[in-house]
Amino acid sequence: DTAVSQTPKYLVTQMGNDKSIKCEQNLGHDTMYWYKQDSKKFLKIMFSYNNKELIINETVPNRFSPKSPDKAHLNLHINSLELGDSAVYFCASSQGQGTQPQHFGDGTRLSIL
Amino acid sequence: AQSVTQLDSQVPVFEEAPVELRCNYSSSVSVYLFWYVQYPNQGLQLLLKYLSGSTLVKGINGFEAEFNKSQTSFHLRKPSVHISDTAEYFCAGRDTGRRALTFGSGTRLQVQP
Numbered sequence: 001d002t003a004v005s006q007t008p009k010y011l012v013t014q015m016g017n018d019k020s021i022k023c024e025q026n027l028g029h030d031t032m033y034w035y036k037q038d039s040k041k042f043l044k045i046m047f048s049y050n051n052k053e054l055i056i057n058e059t060v061p062n063r064f065s066p067k068s069p070d071k072a073h074l075n076l077h078i079n080s081l082e083l084g085d086s087a088v089y090f091c092a093s094s095q096g097q098g099t100q101p102q103h104f105g106d107g108t109r110l111s112i113l
Numbered sequence: 114a115q116s117v118t119q120l121d122s123q124v125p126v127f128e129e130a131p132v133e134l135r136c137n138y139s140s141s142v143s144v145y146l147f148w149y150v151q152y153p154n155q156g157l158q159l160l161l162k163y164l165s166g167s168t169l170v171k172g173i174n175g176f177e178a179e180f181n182k183s184q185t186s187f188h189l190r191k192p193s194v195h196i197s198d199t200a201e202y203f204c205a206g207r208d209t210g211r212r213a214l215t216f217g218s219g220t221r222l223q224v225q226p
Contacts, residue, residue: 004156040218041151041218042216042219043203043216043219044216045213045214058213090157092157098145099162099164101159101162102159102214103159104149104156104157104158105156106154106155106156107155107156
């Protein structure tokens with residue numbers, strides 16, 4: 001029944017490793033997003049895809065690479081993890097990019113040792 | 114460029130008291146405004162949204178907000194809070210010409226018995 005689901009919920013790993021976070025939505029939405037929430041709770045958009053096409057690519061290190069195999073999935077791969085990557089990453093989806101609200105997953109808490 | 118400012122990082126209030134969480138925005142164009150709530154270890158849930166029309170919008174859980182164009186504000190209010198309203202509240206906005214939401218820094222509502 002979960003509308004936007006992310007896996008894993010927690011991810012603890014060493015500096016320098018490569019990791020992926022997966023996101024799936026079953027709402028039939030055509031637009032998906034990745035946000036980063038830092039330790040002060042500040043939320044910032046990272047990427048957005050509409051119908052598998054990248055439409056938002058904010059100032060994010062190129063170690064971060066999103067991939068959207070289809071409209072219902074948007075995965076985030078991170079290479080060479082750094083301490084500063086520790087945060088909670090949220091996936092969201094919406095129908096269009098206009099007036100419709102975004103629906104959020106429960107987040108993935110990434111901790112870099 | 115649009116910005117969203119939440120003036121209070123924390124708001125402590127006693128149960129059954131009224132509360133107002135402040136949000137101001139800056140935008141040179143028409144704007145859509147949203148309030149989201151984040152409970153501990155969860156994603157964001159939409160409380161309410163303003164797109165156009167009536168400036169007083171009602172949301173879930175007894176919350177309401179008023180869009181004030183002259184004061185560029187979109188404050189969130191509830192006449193009587195419950196312990197269960199303890200959470201982080203985010204104001205967000207989107208210029209009609211942009212694709213991404215801009216979030217405020219959040220306000221922690223702490224309801225005390």
